[in-house]
Amino acid sequence: MKAVVLAAGEGTRLRPLTEDKPKGMVEIDGKPILTHCFEQLVELGASELLVVVGYQKEVIISHYGDEFEGVPITYAHQREQAGLAHALLTVEEHIDDDFMLILGDNIFDANLADVINRQREDRADAAFLVEEVPMEEANRYGVCDTNDYGEVTDVVEKPENPPTNLVLTGFYTFTPAIFHACHLVQPSARGEYEISEAVDLLLRSGRTIDAIRMDGWRIDVGYPEDRDEAERRLQEQRGEASADADAESDSEAETADATGNE
Template identity: 25%
Template sequence: MKAIIPVAGAGTKLRPHTYTQPKALIPLAGRTILSIIIDQLVEAGIQEFVFVVGYLGEKIQRYVEQKYPDLTCHFVQQNSREGTGHAILLTRDIVQNDEILIVLGDTICEGDFSELINSPVSLLGLKKVDDPRNFGVAEMDDQGHISRVVEKPQIPKSNMALVGVYKIKETEQLYDCLQSNIDQQIKSHDEFQLTDALECMIQHNVQFKPFKVSNWFDCGRKDTLLETNAILLKKYKLAANPVLPYEGTIIIPPVSIGEGCNIKHSIIGPNVAIGDNSVISYSIVKDSIIGSFTNLYEVVLKSSLIGSDANIRGLSQSLNIGDNTEIDLG
């Protein structure tokens, strides 16, 4: 079985960070979004991955090759962003007729992935949501099968959202439906959607059952990314990443502090993740994500997302600052 992870999106909702960093590589609870996904799949037994890259794709490839040298990895370039359906179709020659597991590169789900991989039938990951209009939506029949899927319906007939995890056994039918939709220019919301290809398969009598995830973390916007960071910091407890004593500094768990950081006369936490080699002095930081090689001096930050190589002096409350930024608030 091969795992396909589409990571070609530009991450427009997380700008300015995604001008210089792929969304999948944004730090989260001492790791990255992509590493959390890969580690989860490797633990379940997956050893071969196909990454669909585009915007800043060379950073994705370099990161994966350096961090996971023992995995078999393929990289497919999506030069034009035409949707998830188009992205998956580009992997056809690599996948051939193997079973596949598709996991979208901006979503973290928790569930029994071993059960998912070993299922004798195709499965779609589902989670009940309050407002499903911004997601693909699955409708169920009386036998517990998925009878219909629709991408971002204005009037949903179900509150079961597709969470971005798909186990597909009938790969030939999937690729045929993807190609057919592109040939016929069948789009939803101006893009070729994977959801539409799944609906095509359902109409051709392919059966899908639900795979209900226990948790689903949305990493596509600043607010939800910070919430996810706080949840995962508590979950991981970072036993393998002990917090060192820092001069005149109070650490309020949970926090994750990267290697080579210099912190003094500050209060850090709760719910803070700091990248490698950052310097923080005379500052208060809570409920925030701080990138690598960043310098904070005399600042008060809460609910902030700070990129790498940023230099901030002065006083602030809530910031959304990208990489390679210098700000003086004094």
């Protein structure tokens, strides 16, 4: 399954961190956000990385070249920052089967594989990783509603009065049907071609979209404080992993000593 990474954003809210680089190249825990994304996608079995670039695209292209850990990279240029549906259309010619989509400014430690498995098992037209957030924060995201079967019934982008607190996290799987919907999208009040509008068109045409509740955490790196929080969590996670490894090593050593004393 191919993986699309949307990384064309300028990251104005992350300044001064983005004064000399695009948002995806901001470092968290010693490596760019995009590297974290790429590592997870490769682990998930991505056969190709389709990276949509825009602002200071040369920085990304020169850093990664044409492959990452043996997985080929193809770049597509979004010449105008006109929304996620617009960005997705830049890779249409490269996709003819189900694919993953990740926003290149998110850091995940979550059950991404569950989304892929649901897509494959149910043959849904799309599957989204979703999470519950405080109601007062829901208007920062794409908000969705679901039925009793866990299927998405409605999606609205950054609503003034959110109908629920269940939001899209930035990791999706789609069939190529999404491209037809993206072509039909009209500019929103923000002047952008919204992915949520394309999803709404899929829903209205009778397509099935499954919502997978997130198990874990993710950080949408929009502001410098988000970058700091993501770094804190990753370092904390690494510390816990190191402690677990030390404990396991000590346990094995104690077992070996006990066996030798018998």
